[in-house]
Amino acid sequence: MDGAPLSAELAREVLTPQISSSERIGGLDALGLGLFLGDGGRIYGHSGSNEGFRCHLMAYRDTGQGAAVMTNGDSGSWVVEKAFVRIAEAHGWKDYPTELEERVVPDDAVMAGRVGTYRLRENLRFKVEQAAVGFPVTFDGQSPMPFRATAPDRLGARTADTELRFDDDGGVVFVQNGEEIRCRRE
Structure with missing residues (x-):
């Protein structure tokens, strides 16, 4: 079309998957040129914060349906x-999940006990704050990565498909790409 950007x-x-990514809201699990994609490029979007x-x-x-949701809070x-689930339900977005797991709000006292430094490998530690x-969660030499509670004994990072599973004895199991590594607290 003449004059199209x-x-x-x-x-x-732009809408062709170039590389895989960890899944984001709405099943976006690949990267195109500047956009996150789902279903082979049939769905596209981007998050920001x-x-x-x-x-x-x-x-x-293919349908021209879409939405942008912005909030003014951390x-x-x-x-x-929640807004995307309701929008999808109201406008009949095909294949969009209309159920959302309830948010896990961990007990502050329990989570305060999880804060600390753990050793992942001989020369690699991470700090949970x-x-x-x-x-x-900050791994040695890296910027902090946002994790959130997914259960009373678990933290997860959607951007890295990584989970930290806490034990009653003060240790943690680092889970990524199907590998589980037991980490000791320092």
Whole structure:
């Protein structure tokens, strides 16, 4: 189409999965050129956040349906997820889940006991902290990664498909890509 911001060829390339990614809201599990994609590029979107806000955009390539949800709070991810479930239900988005697991709100005293430094490998440690929203986990030499409670004894990071499973004895099991590594607390 004349005057379109992208040529048809470039638009197809943008919506072609280039690499796999961890799953995001709405089943977006691959990266195109600048967008997260799901179902082979049939669904596309992108999330964003900074201190004080969370947002997500998702659209269907073939039907033209889509939505953008923005919140003005650090806890907005839960609101965004709930909003998309309701939007999908109200507008008949095909294949979009209309059920959402209830948010896990862990006991503060229990979670305070999980805070600390753990050894993943001989030369690699990570630190679990408790923040106003979520649990930043910092691996040696890396920026903090946002984790959230998925159960009273588990933290998960959607962006890295990683889970930390806490034991009653103070240890933690690091789970990623099907591998489980028992970590000791320092």
